Amino acid sequence: MDLVSAVVTWFADPAHWTGQNGVPYRLFQHVGISLVSVLIAATIALPLGLYIGHTRRGQALAVNLANVGRAIPSLAAIAIVVPFTQMLDPTLGFNLYPTVIAMIVLAVPPILVNAYAGVAGVDADLVESARGMGLTERQVLARVEIPVAIPVIVGGIRSASVQVIATATLGAIYGLGALGGFIVEGVAQNDNGRLFAGVVLVALLALLAEGALALVERRLAAPVVARGS
Amino acid sequence: MSTAERVVFEHVTKRYAGTGAGNSGAVEDLSLEIPAGKVCVLVGPSGCGKTTSLKMVNRLIEPTSGRILIGDTDVAKQDVIELRRGIGYVIQQVGLFPHQTVGENVATVPRLLGWDESRRRARAQELLELVGLDPATYADRYPAALSGGERQRVGVARALAADPPVLLMDEPFGAVDPIVRERLQNELLDLQERLAKTILFVTHDIDEAIKMGDLVAVLQVGGHLAQFGTPDEILANPASDFVARFVGADRGLKRLALARVDALQLMPPVTATTGDDAAEAHRRALADPFPYLLLLDPMRRPIGWIAPRDLPAGGVLDESLATAMSPFLRRRTTLKDALAMLVEAEVQAGIVVDGRGAAIGLVTAEMIFEWARESRPPDPAGAAQGAR
Numbered sequence: 280m281d282l283v284s285a286v287v288t289w290f291a292d293p294a295h296w297t298g299q300n301g302v303p304y305r306l307f308q309h310v311g312i313s314l315v316s317v318l319i320a321a322t323i324a325l326p327l328g329l330y331i332g333h334t335r336r337g338q339a340l341a342v343n344l345a346n347v348g349r350a351i352p353s354l355a356a357i358a359i360v361v362p363f364t365q366m367l368d369p370t371l372g373f374n375l376y377p378t379v380i381a382m383i384v385l386a387v388p389p390i391l392v393n394a395y396a397g398v399a400g401v402d403a404d405l406v407e408s409a410r411g412m413g414l415t416e417r418q419v420l421a422r423v424e425i426p427v428a429i430p431v432i433v434g435g436i437r438s439a440s441v442q443v444i445a446t447a448t449l450g451a452i453y454g455l456g457a458l459g460g461f462i463v464e465g466v467a468q469n470d471n472g473r474l475f476a477g478v479v480l481v482a483l484l485a486l487l488a489e490g491a492l493a494l495v496e497r498r499l500a501a502p503v504v505a506r507g508s
Numbered sequence: 509m510s511t512a513e514r515v516v517f518e519h520v521t522k523r524y525a526g527t528g529a530g531n532s533g534a535v536e537d538l539s540l541e542i543p544a545g546k547v548c549v550l551v552g553p554s555g556c557g558k559t560t561s562l563k564m565v566n567r568l569i570e571p572t573s574g575r576i577l578i579g580d581t582d583v584a585k586q587d588v589i590e591l592r593r594g595i596g597y598v599i600q601q602v603g604l605f606p607h608q609t610v611g612e613n614v615a616t617v618p619r620l621l622g623w624d625e626s627r628r629r630a631r632a633q634e635l636l637e638l639v640g641l642d643p644a645t646y647a648d649r650y651p652a653a654l655s656g657g658e659r660q661r662v663g664v665a666r667a668l669a670a671d672p673p674v675l676l677m678d679e680p681f682g683a684v685d686p687i688v689r690e691r692l693q694n695e696l697l698d699l700q701e702r703l704a705k706t707i708l709f710v711t712h713d714i715d716e717a718i719k720m721g722d723l724v725a726v727l728q729v730g731g732h733l734a735q736f737g738t739p740d741e742i743l744a745n746p747a748s749d750f751v752a753r754f755v756g757a758d759r760g761l762k763r764l765a766l767a768r769v770d771a772l773q774l775m776p777p778v779t780a781t782t783g784d785d786a787a788e789a790h791r792r793a794l795a796d797p798f799p800y801l802l803l804l805d806p807m808r809r810p811i812g813w814i815a816p817r818d819l820p821a822g823g824v825l826d827e828s829l830a831t832a833m834s835p836f837l838r839r840r841t842t843l844k845d846a847l848a849m850l851v852e853a854e855v856q857a858g859i860v861v862d863g864r865g866a867a868i869g870l871v872t873a874e875m876i877f878e879w880a881r882e883s884r885p886p887d888p889a890g891a892a893q894g895a896r
Contacts, residue, residue: 408603411566411676412617412666413593426607 282471286479289472300456302480309457309484312375312450313443316382317390321436324387328394328435332428333420341395345388353446356381357453378450385446386439393435397428430500437492444485448477458484512544512706513579513673515565520574522560522731533560535731537574542723544673545704549721551711552754557731558710562676565708566595578674593617596667596675596705600682602659604651610636610662611647617670635665640695657688664696668703675707681716693719714755718743718762726751740766744884760880764844769837772879774860774869777802782811783824790819798870802859803830808866810836810859834859839868843876 289295296302331341357377364372364380401424409423425432448459458481465474522535532555542548550558563569565576567588576583583591604613612619614635615628623631633643639661651659660680667675680696681689693716700707711717717724718739726734726742728750735747743763746752755762779802780789793801793816801814803825812830819829835849837858850858850873857870 402601402603404599404601405603405605407568408597408599408601409605411563411568411592411595411597411599413589413591413620414616415589418620423605427605 282475285472286475289470289476295476300460302476305456305458305460306480306484308455309444309447309459309481312379312382312447312455312457313440313488316379316443316447317386317436317440319379320383320386320439321390323383324390324435325394325432328391328432329398329420329425332395332398333416333424335399338395338399341391345392348384348388351384353381353385354449354452356384357449361453374450374453374455377453378447378455381449382443382447386443389439389442390435393438394428394432397431397435398424400431401427430496433492433496433499437489437496440488440492441485444488445481448481511671511673512704514544514577515542515548515674515706515708516540516577517561518575518577520561520564520571520576522557522564522569523572532729533557533731535560535564535571535727538727538731538733539574540725540733540736542706542708544706546722547700547707547709547720548723548725549709549711549717550725550727551714551717551721552727552734553729554712555729556727558712558727559678560731561727562678562708562710565674565676566592566597593620593670594672594674596669596672598660598663598667598675598677598680600679602651602663602683604659604662604666606651609648609650610641610654611643613651613662614665614669616666621670631669632665635668636662638668638699639665641665655688656684657692660684660688660692661695664699668705673706675705677707677709679710679712682711682713689716696720715762718766726754728754741885761844761847763880764847764876765842767843767879767883768839769841769843769846769860769871770839771843771883772871772875774871775857775875777857777859777867777870779804779808779867780814780825781806781808782826786820786823786825789825790816790821793819798857802867803827804867807864809864810834810861810867834870836861836865837871838862843879846871847873847876 294301298304328341331337357380360377360380361373364376366372367376398420405423405427406419409419414422447457448462450457451459451463458477461473461477461480465471465477517538517540520535520538522533524534535557538557538561540548550561552558560569564571565578565583567583570584578595604610605616611629611632614632615623618628618631632647636643636646641658641661646654646658646662651662654662660683663680667677681692684692697720709717709720711720721739723736724739724742725736728734734754735742735751740763742751743755743759743766746755746759752759775798778789778793778796778798778800780792781804789801793799793814799816801816801819803811803814805811810833811827813832813834814825814829815831818831832855834855835853835858837846837849837860839860839862841849846858850856850871857872860868860871862868
């Protein structure tokens with residue numbers, strides 16, 4: 280049977296749209312895990328990145344941390360934390376927590392690096408003229424550095440989000456449903472319709488997030504670029 | 509409404525860790541007093557500490573020793589944020605905030621000072637008008653949509669926003685082309701005539717220093733003050749070989765740019781008006797050491813020169829007799845420009861005319877040379893020139 284029609288047939292089956300293993304529920308799960316992971320990662324990485332970018336202190340630390348974060352395979356990250364999180368909660372500690380932690384590890388580096396690089400990359404003359412006019416350090420960051428760097432900062436959140444959405448599928452290996460569930464089950468049951476339906480859903484969600492955040496990024500950068508000659 | 513304060517450097521030294529190349533920008537025992545309302549230009553080669561000196565005033569750089577006063581207040585004893593809000597600051601790259609409109613940019617310091625929205629808007633409008641930018645056109649534009657010259661004007665407007673007594677300008681016109689630069693210089697001089705701020709102005713361009721400064725401080729590498737005085741004093745009596753080399757071999761010519769035709773005792777030409785008796789005019793011309801006759805129309809506007817040999821023995825004078833013309837000068841023309849015009853026209857004398865074009869007198873190259881000789885201020889070292 281040809282792949283496209285298998286996927287279409289799978290989507291057409293009403294049974295796949297209800298219950299805990301249905302598309303809406305798992306989509307909701309997937310969005311929820313991704314959102315929580317990116318939010319927690321941003322809570323950690325944004326202040327740190329902005330601080331390092333503004334003060335230029337700990338630049339080496341930021342770069343190394345980001346590289347380590349990038350070097351850890353997400354699947355390995357999930358596996359490593361399972362024994363610890365299971366001690367907290369036998370069920371959630373096995374399926375949910377490890378995935379979220381691995382996604383945070385995945386999302387921190389791009390957010391951190393972009394926040395740091397964005398702020399550090401703001402024209403030094405601009406910052407000096409702001410300081411020279413009597414803006415406090417906090418005002419320099421809030422009124423000059425962040426607004427100027429905002430497209431770069433949002434860019435970091437965007438690439439983190441896309442990576443998290445794509446990679447959160449791995450959680451299914453440890454029993455967390457989400458959209459990865461369709462892929463893992465599809466492989467196990469040799470059901471190509473199910474497998475590729477999962478792939479399509481993940482890809483669409485990732486593209487949607489990418490598009491939405493790209494739009495935000497453009498809007499925030501609008502005044503400078505749009506009226507520039 | 510507009511106020512100004514004096515700025516005093518007292519034995520200000522700034523040393524950087526390390527020596528050699530790392531010491532570029534250092535300042536060594538700098539003492540200066542810039543009276544309120546004057547423009548002082550800090551000029552010197554790169555690495556002479558001129559920008560460092562400027563930035564020590566608003567404490568972007570802290571001196572190693574010595575102190576700087578604004579009025580009678582030691583800047584080091586003031587809250588640094590408050591201090592900076594009370595000093596206008598303009599840099600070469602302008603540093604306009606790209607995410608804010610021109611109006612918002614200009615209102616930066618008023619906003620920091622907590623002025624309300626309508627007062628800020630009104631002030632921004634007033635300032636844009638002051639620097640020659642129509643608020644209706646420019647207030648809502650973003651900096652990216654401005655030319656280099658417009659950006660620089662906005663930068664000056666922003667620096668003046670809270671009516672600070674002191675203005676610091678770090679090579680403000682260094683990044684614009686020569687034509688725009690000259691226009692901005694003239695605009696700033698006009699502005700200064702009205703505002704009378706105390707301005708510290710950094711440049712590496714000696715011509716700009718001479719043009720803009722009431723006072724010029726020449727710094728040399730290592731942060732030593734080589735000379736401090738009026739542009740004329742520095743050009744006429746360079747204090748050292750360094751200053752002499754820095755101001756250039758053409759310093760005599762540069763001095764001429766500081767004086768205007770009205771500084772000269774004009775020479776009265778022998779004139780005649782169309783319709784005058786030729787024989788009488790001839791007699792008068794020959795009696796003069798400069799035996800050329802300047803023919804005027806009935807409004808006393810010059811028509812041209814008549815050489816003695818071309819003067820008819822009788823009849824009346826008419827326009828066809830005039831064969832040569834001289835360049836027209838105004839009282840406000842600088843002596844340098846006057847000399848340039850004489851050289852260009854290959855004539856001995858230029859005709860000074862008034863606003864209506866009527867001849868007032870003559871200027872010759874010799875008169876300019878004589879002015880240069882006699883007006884030289886006495887050398888404080890007492891070495892060369894005695895007063896005559």
